Amino acid sequence: MPKVVVVGAGNAALCAALAASEHNVEVTVLEKADQGERGGNTFFTGGGFRFPYNGIEDILELMPDLSDEELAKIEVGSYPESAMRSDLFRVTEGQADDGMVEHLVRNAYDTVKWMRDRHNQRWVLMYGRQAYEVDGKLKFWGGMITEAVGGGEGLSDRLFSATEEAGIEIQYGCRALGLVVNEQNNAVIGVKVKTRESTEVIAADAIILAAGGFESNVEMRTRYLGAGWEFAKVRGTRHNMGDMIRAAIDIGAQPYGHWSSGHAVAWDLNAPPTGNRRIGDLYQKHSYPLGMIVNVNGERFVDEGADFRNYTYAKYGREILKQPLGVAFQLFDQQTISMLRDEYRIREITKAEANTIEELADALGIDIGGLKQTVEQFNSACQSGNYNPAILDGVKTEGIEPPKSNWALPLNQPPYFGVAVTTGLTFTFGGLKINPKTAQVLDTDDLPIKGLYATGELVGGLFFHNYAGGTGLMSGAVFGRTAGDNAAQTVVS
Numbered sequence: 232m233p234k235v236v237v238v239g240a241g242n243a244a245l246c247a248a249l250a251a252s253e254h255n256v257e258v259t260v261l262e263k264a265d266q267g268e269r270g271g272n273t274f275f276t277g278g279g280f281r282f283p284y285n286g287i288e289d290i291l292e293l294m295p296d297l298s299d300e301e302l303a304k305i306e307v308g309s310y311p312e313s314a315m316r317s318d319l320f321r322v323t324e325g326q327a328d329d330g331m332v333e334h335l336v337r338n339a340y341d342t343v344k345w346m347r348d349r350h351n352q353r354w355v356l357m358y359g360r361q362a363y364e365v366d367g368k369l370k371f372w373g374g375m376i377t378e379a380v381g382g383g384e385g386l387s388d389r390l391f392s393a394t395e396e397a398g399i400e401i402q403y404g405c406r407a408l409g410l411v412v413n414e415q416n417n418a419v420i421g422v423k424v425k426t427r428e429s430t431e432v433i434a435a436d437a438i439i440l441a442a443g444g445f446e447s448n449v450e451m452r453t454r455y456l457g458a459g460w461e462f463a464k465v466r467g468t469r470h471n472m473g474d475m476i477r478a479a480i481d482i483g484a485q486p487y488g489h490w491s492s493g494h495a496v497a498w499d500l501n502a503p504p505t506g507n508r509r510i511g512d513l514y515q516k517h518s519y520p521l522g523m524i525v526n527v528n529g530e531r532f533v534d535e536g537a538d539f540r541n542y543t544y545a546k547y548g549r550e551i552l553k554q555p556l557g558v559a560f561q562l563f564d565q566q567t568i569s570m571l572r573d574e575y576r577i578r579e580i581t582k583a584e585a586n587t588i589e590e591l592a593d594a595l596g597i598d599i600g601g602l603k604q605t606v607e608q609f610n611s612a613c614q615s616g617n618y619n620p621a622i623l624d625g626v627k628t629e630g631i632e633p634p635k636s637n638w639a640l641p642l643n644q645p646p647y648f649g650v651a652v653t654t655g656l657t658f659t660f661g662g663l664k665i666n667p668k669t670a671q672v673l674d675t676d677d678l679p680i681k682g683l684y685a686t687g688e689l690v691g692g693l694f695f696h697n698y699a700g701g702t703g704l705m706s707g708a709v710f711g712r713t714a715g716d717n718a719a720q721t722v723v724s
């Protein structure tokens with residue numbers, strides 16, 4: 232039977248493996264981590280997926296258990312394909328690869344249905360993170376409204392169960408080092424791997440690379456993202472070292488995408504250097520649109536209300552790294568504190584509470600005079616309006632730089648609450664070029680490399696400058712399914 236080998240065992244890889252297994256091929260997954268550390272970045276995610284939907288009917292296809300009582304309390308609106316397409320181009324400043332965006336947008340809904348109907352994946356609405364109560368109803372916002380049941384861990388567990396059910400073999404503790412090419416026809420015919428015992432070549436008729444980006448490789452991230460990135464914390468797995476990006480480039484694959492950038496967020500100042508599997512994504516601090524962000528001098532440096540957090544959080548982590556000591560503080564008062572996301576209620580948080588701005592500054596280590604002045608200027612710049620966190624409400628500041636363009640409430644209702652954050656790097660944007668319709672890896676002449684496919688974070692071209700929340704998992708699944716289908720169909724034909 233022809234053999235398809237998949238490198239990596241995150242969401243993208245396992246979607247590829249499952250799609251390939253629907254054809255008459257043997258599928259083997261090679262995973263660098265041991266079984267106890269499996270799941271890659273996927274395990275650490277919130278499990279949020281972004282896909283277009285036309286209304287509640289499409290959501291009900293994924294969540295048929297929603298009761299009438301629940302339905303009466305929610306408003307999901309709609310998120311047409313045109314909105315997703317324009318969001319992806321808007322946040323990437325028009326740089327996203329047209330073909331990749333088109334393939335993703337067109338296949339996203341069908342792929343979440345496929346994951347559910349064929350491979351037992353389960354979804355719920357993101358009540359806690361993507362909805363605010365307005366006029367007695369929970370209004371969902373921002374184009375990403377569903378998450379996998381149990382978040383990234385639940386998603387990952389069900390993907391592994393489906394993989395086992397499909398009879399796919401997974402070799403753990405097996406690090407892919409390089410690709411073997413048949414010099415007669417330039418086809419990729421094997422993967423060189425290292426286990427604890429030996430180094431060997433695993434032969435394959437087709438290989439799908441899904442081994443993540445290079446965020447955990449301090450040398451690569453400093454080389455490509457720039458000076459200072461040595462100091463960023465890594466939000467997820469310690470295993471994504473860019474091995475397969477380099478291996479593919481070594482045999483002629485084309486580098487593609489925004490190599491000097493990555494997805495980086497506000498992350499607890501005292502989080503460990505790489506992800507903690509118990510805490511998962513809860514070190515993130517994403518409710519800043521409800522408050523104010525300052526640096527250690529007490530100065531603001533971004534527009535906290537420029538857009539929904541889904542469209543700013545992935546680029547604001549980079550701005551924190553540029554601040555003195557690479558540290559920032561998010562400040563809130565009693566007007567919004569009850570709306571903070573779940574991640575503000577964990578024990579492992581670097582926080583302070585105080586009755587005055589001076590005491591808050593002192594407790595967090597912010598320059599007291601600097602913060603007092605910033606808050607006074609900010610408060611007098613706030614214009615009146617109808618505050619509504621579920622829409623871009625236009626309640627803004629005037630006459631200060633940077634402005635706060637939406638949700639600008641004065642910080643004046645004590646007790647005040649503040650958290651200390653630094654930069655948490657999620658994944659890197661640079662990677663390999665693929666043909667979006669087949670997921671085949673392209674060489675530097677834009678020609679497909681025979682036998683080689685790719686999906687997930689190691690593919691470049693979709694993300695530039697910024698990112699729309701929930702696109703990583705969705706694109707890994709779409710291009711994973713495409714890669715699995717095409718790799719398997721090609722080797723059986």
Ligand SMILES: Cc1cc2nc3c(=O)[nH]c(=O)nc-3n(C[C@H](O)[C@H](O)[C@H](O)COP(=O)(O)OP(=O)(O)OC[C@H]3O[C@@H](n4cnc5c(N)ncnc54)[C@H](O)[C@@H]3O)c2cc1C
Pocket residue numbers: 238239240241242243244261262263264269270271272273274275276277278279280281405406407408441442443444466467468470471472473474475511512657658686687688689700701702703704705707
């Ligand atoms: C804290 C956090 C929260 C996130 N939340 C979301 C979210 O809610 N929604 C969303 O869309 N995205 C989210 N993301 C981004 C998300 O992780 C990715 O988009 C997605 O999981 C990437 O999947 P992947 O399969 O490409 O990579 P991974 O899941 O990282 O899988 C790569 C796998 O390859 C393995 N590997 C690496 N090198 C080798 C090698 N040489 N040989 C063999 N195996 C190797 C790794 O061990 C790993 O298992 C989040 C990320 C983090 C870190």
